[in-house]
Amino acid sequence: MIVIMKMDRTEQQRDAVFARLKEGGLRGQEISGESRTVIAVLGQVYPELRDDLSVMAGVDDVVRISKPYKLSSREVKPNDTVVKLPYGIQVGGGRPVVMAGPCSIETEDQLWAAARGVHDAGAHVLRGGAFKPRSSPYSFQGLGVPGLKLLRRAGDEFGMPVITELLSERDVEAVAEYSDVLQIGARNTQNFVLLEEAGKTHKPVMLKRALAGTIEEWLLAAEYILNQGNSDLILCERGIRTYETATRNTLDLNAVALVKQLSHLPVISDPSHGTGKWSLVKPMSMASLAVGADGLMIEVHPNPDHALSDGAQSLTPGNFAHLMRECAKVANAIGRPFADRPVPVA
Numbered sequence: 001m002i003v004i005m006k007m008d009r010t011e012q013q014r015d016a017v018f019a020r021l022k023e024g025g026l027r028g029q030e031i032s033g034e035s036r037t038v039i040a041v042l043g044q045v046y047p048e049l050r051d052d053l054s055v056m057a058g059v060d061d062v063v064r065i066s067k068p069y070k071l072s073s074r075e076v077k078p079n080d081t082v083v084k085l086p087y088g089i090q091v092g093g094g095r096p097v098v099m100a101g102p103c104s105i106e107t108e109d110q111l112w113a114a115a116r117g118v119h120d121a122g123a124h125v126l127r128g129g130a131f132k133p134r135s136s137p138y139s140f141q142g143l144g145v146p147g148l149k150l151l152r153r154a155g156d157e158f159g160m161p162v163i164t165e166l167l168s169e170r171d172v173e174a175v176a177e178y179s180d181v182l183q184i185g186a187r188n189t190q191n192f193v194l195l196e197e198a199g200k201t202h203k204p205v206m207l208k209r210a211l212a213g214t215i216e217e218w219l220l221a222a223e224y225i226l227n228q229g230n231s232d233l234i235l236c237e238r239g240i241r242t243y244e245t246a247t248r249n250t251l252d253l254n255a256v257a258l259v260k261q262l263s264h265l266p267v268i269s270d271p272s273h274g275t276g277k278w279s280l281v282k283p284m285s286m287a288s289l290a291v292g293a294d295g296l297m298i299e300v301h302p303n304p305d306h307a308l309s310d311g312a313q314s315l316t317p318g319n320f321a322h323l324m325r326e327c328a329k330v331a332n333a334i335g336r337p338f339a340d341r342p343v344p345v346a
Contacts, residue, residue, distance in 0.1 A: 002076050003039040003053055004061040013058025020056065024049060029071065029229065033079050040076050042227065069219040071226035077264040083204050083232045085161040085180055089124050091234050092266030095339040096331055097295040099125040099163055100320060103310035104132050104140060105147040113302035115154040117317025121324045122341055126160040127297060131167045132309060133187050140308040148178040163206060169197050176201040186211050186238055189221050199228030206234040211241045215255055219263060235259060235267045236297060239274030248276020248313065251284055257291045268295035272313045278304065281315060282323045286330045
């Protein structure tokens with residue numbers, strides 16, 4: 001349920017609505033849009049409440065929300081959410097952004113070579129994994145906090161916001177200190193305690209779709225973050241597990257287009273994980289932009305053949321530069337050119 005407030009409502013009238021919700025054991029979350037202010041009612045709503053709220057001073061209308069996900073729904077917020085990052089980068093709002101960098105931070109030289117390559121090619125956000133979820137406990141698990149520090153230094157040197165994956169509640173403080181965006185990976189999409197802790201940081205969060213998660217499950221997972229009062233949330237389609245084995249996953253571009261209709265949150269596409277094959281990353285990146293993705297997440301490594309993780313799906317800096325040129329043509333052709341570049345390196 002949402003309470004739509006009148007344009008001329010007073011602060012006292014708004015506070016009275018919140019007080020009435022509290023009396024009923026409910027919580028309200030105010031959402032301000034371009035043309036209206038609404039209060040999303042969170043909790044188990046009883047039928048009589050709608051009548052009670054509708055006659056309160058300052059209330060224009062009370063509307064039942066049909067979707068099980070509330071805060072992420074366009075019924076609550078019709079206008080697109082725009083997530084603002086350092087260096088003037090914005091995710092959402094019509095101009096796609098590109099997040100690029102190595103799957104894993106291995107060494108300082110490796111990270112700097114990748115960062116320089118993606119920056120020079122026009123990427124907006126530097127990605128790099130410091131904590132890596134691996135199927136085998138014997139595989140490279142990442143550098144941990146030293147990797148976070150390297151990523152922060154690289155982002156500052158090249159004038160780019162940075163994003164890295166958060167794996168555990170024990171690492172929330174460290175990742176929030178060094179990263180501009182907290183990434184929740186597919187394996188943790190329904191780790192609800194971790195989602196809540198990420199939301200409590202009030203830093204931008206990027207939530208990937210689960211390995212075999214439905215769209216409704218994905219948006220309900222988003223509610224755990226939004227419910228902490230953190231509206232800076234980005235969704236990422238990264239491919240789902242199907243019966244097909246020719247590619248690593250099946251990149252579900254239906255989901256990008258559909259979620260853009262269902263939700264106000266920005267949606268980006270990860271064709272690197274979605275395909276698992278570097279040769280497919282460019283065509284699927286172009287297709288992602290064509291269906292309305294707000295951005296791309298691409299893995300780039302200076303020497304993919306010797307990468308400690310995901311080398312088969314990683315582009316060289318040269319191939320990434322080619323991808324950016326080709327994708328820019330698509331973005332321009334559909335009237336959604338890439339966002340402005342980050343602040344140049346001093």
